[in-house]
Amino acid sequence: MRSIKSFFCLLFVISILSFSCKTEKKAPQKETLPSIEKSSTTTENLRHAQKFAIEKTGDITLITVFSPWPNAKKDFKYALIPREKAAAITLNRDEYDAIVLTPIERIVVTSTTHIPTLEMLGVENTLVGFPQTNYISSEKTRSLIDAGKVKDIGQNEQINIELLIDLQPELVIGFSINNSNPTYKTIQKANIPVVYNGDWTEKTPLGRAEWIHFFAPFFQKEAKATKIFTEIEKEYLEAKVLAQKATTKPTILAGIMYKDIWYLPAGESFQATYLKDANADYIWSETEGTGSLSLSIESVLDKAVDADVWIGPGRYKSYENLKEASRLYAEFEAFQNKKIFSTANTVGKTGGTIYYELAATRPDIVLKDIIKAIHPEILPNYQPFFFKPLH
Template identity: 80%
Template sequence: MKIIVFLKKLATPFMQPIKSIYLLLLTLCIFSFSCKTEKKEAIEQKLPIPVVSEKNTSTLQHAKGFTIEKQGDLTIIKVLSPWPDADKDFTYALIPREKAAAMTLPRDAYDAIVLTPVERIVVTSTTHIPTLEMLGVETTLVGFPDTDYISSEKTRALIDSDKVKDIGQNDQINIELLIDLQPELVIGFSINNSNPTYKTIQKANIPVVYNGDWTEKTPLGRAEWIHFFAPFFHKEAKASEVFDTIEKNYNEAKELAKKATTKPTILAGAMYKDIWYLPAGESFQAQYLIDANADYLWKDSEGTGSLSLSIESVLDKASEADIWIGPARFKSYEDLKKASELYTKFAPFKNKKIYSTANTIGKTGGTMYYELAPTRPDIVLKDIIKAIHPEILPNYEPYFFKPLL
């Protein structure tokens, strides 16, 4: 998993580390809730591919973190939320390559000016990989920090054929190698505006554009960032087709979940050291549980990030929960028991009702949830519905959330 999370705003896979970047990454271990662990053999998966509809609209309905404006041949993308509590917007001008000679723009008016369609790109989060593939532009990718985190077979083939170079770690990108690759654009992300690596890249006259999809507060809001990528490749129609299909699938699953005659109580997350991290009631992870027609025990808590609780308070509230979703990095009941005997006191442990994403991994050990889930909330929702209302989707095979081993 290549995305860094801001501790108080992003409540995912329920561990909320505190100081180092590595620990920050662990926060994504809450709702998938698992982070990258030791590299193991890949588990073969048949990924549900959305069947594209004919509808073609690019109006943003769910995403709140960016806007797109057309001004003749000029496309203006404004990123409003590159990280939580950002104190400024970032404005990017996109110019068709063939129109560039005839257009003059004040450079100080934009944070980057990009010629389109982009032919050579570097992205910095595994969550960007599925979007490139959905738009059919994955061959424009020339570099990525720590390519072992990428699990997609299509992009791994490009890596194996040396068409995508490993450019180091996200916080220590090999600038010389990056410059040698001659990218026309770097898509980055950050927890604040003081990323020295990106500033160095910009000094080399390589445009850096911030992506803030991870700050969205709803599952469909995150997925709608495919529209952010589309103008860089002149793929707006394709983006609309793909997203409209995902949105339709998600809403159909949500309506299907309403047919359930029961509403199981849900526990989520796990402990990091002695603190239990789980999604706050206004987080996008909690939204998944609400849309799956579940009774999330912390649904009334405030905040869009994670809650930091004592094991005693979690036991008091959720010892008799029906189902446990997303036990962080744990792959088996034995792993949970070894980590803490306290886990065995919960009813879902005793009744074997725990579901995890940690066992769906790629060829080089990357956790598929972190790469693909943000762009495919429809799959995530169906997985959760299958876990808590199996009678509603009797023939559905879960992709991310599977019974703990």
């Protein structure tokens, strides 16, 4: 996927496990996975993420994804088995949406937001394919692409299945905005496990970042994921506390107009959470919903013409670009006072906006950027990475 776009963009394996036949009584050394209710299990304590859960039953790790897309009608259950224990375990394949041997040695992922997580876990070398590799900005992964180690497998909704099969991935991590997933169904028919990642459905920035714990068990990197996320969480919460020391609370306008409709974050969205945690007065903070609002330019002007700061004006990189797109933008005080901050000026080698790739895993950086924009006195020596002043 190209991560989700608007204020923040939206965007987007081979061996079925020969050991994973229906549960039968075979050799005496085989074990049948006991039902969860009857077995001794441990559940990983996720502090922020609400859309997945991890349980361990003996040597088996069970991951349940509750909502890989909005209004999903079923949970997706995945069983992960250590490669060296596979011969001693038999599972009923019908009880799981995928059964996967770990650690994964060859993987295909489908969203640029997956790339930083692989790199943080130190497993980027397991990546063998990606749809539209030109979207990837990370220098580390781009070097793998340039070396021919990561193949372009076509567009996300039209993946080249033959090429994907030739790459022999052990797992495809996919994403979808609804239950119409013909490409993934075709991949599964080729006996390649597909696992859905739903990090983008989380309601909070830290909830999204905590999905590093979803990736970690596939590579047996749970301890490393815990260490990484704990540090990110610490940095985020410390920045949040620091922001509360500000003596002012600037009013905030967000988003941009597209075809005469202004799109901006709803009051319960993760973007609005960033603004709240940065101690900002987001003008639409009281609205309901976790997605975006669609408003007329007249209503936005009426409420926000005198907003102190404008965050996230889409793809626009300069005040000149904004004015060329619509003279109405120049009527906002934030435009006149040069108080507009954008992610569009932080791009990778191939022109991709790095925010869309990296921000989900580094909410601590995003929050510090926003604090710097609206309370510069709080972080006087901080250099923003994503949100920078418009040119």
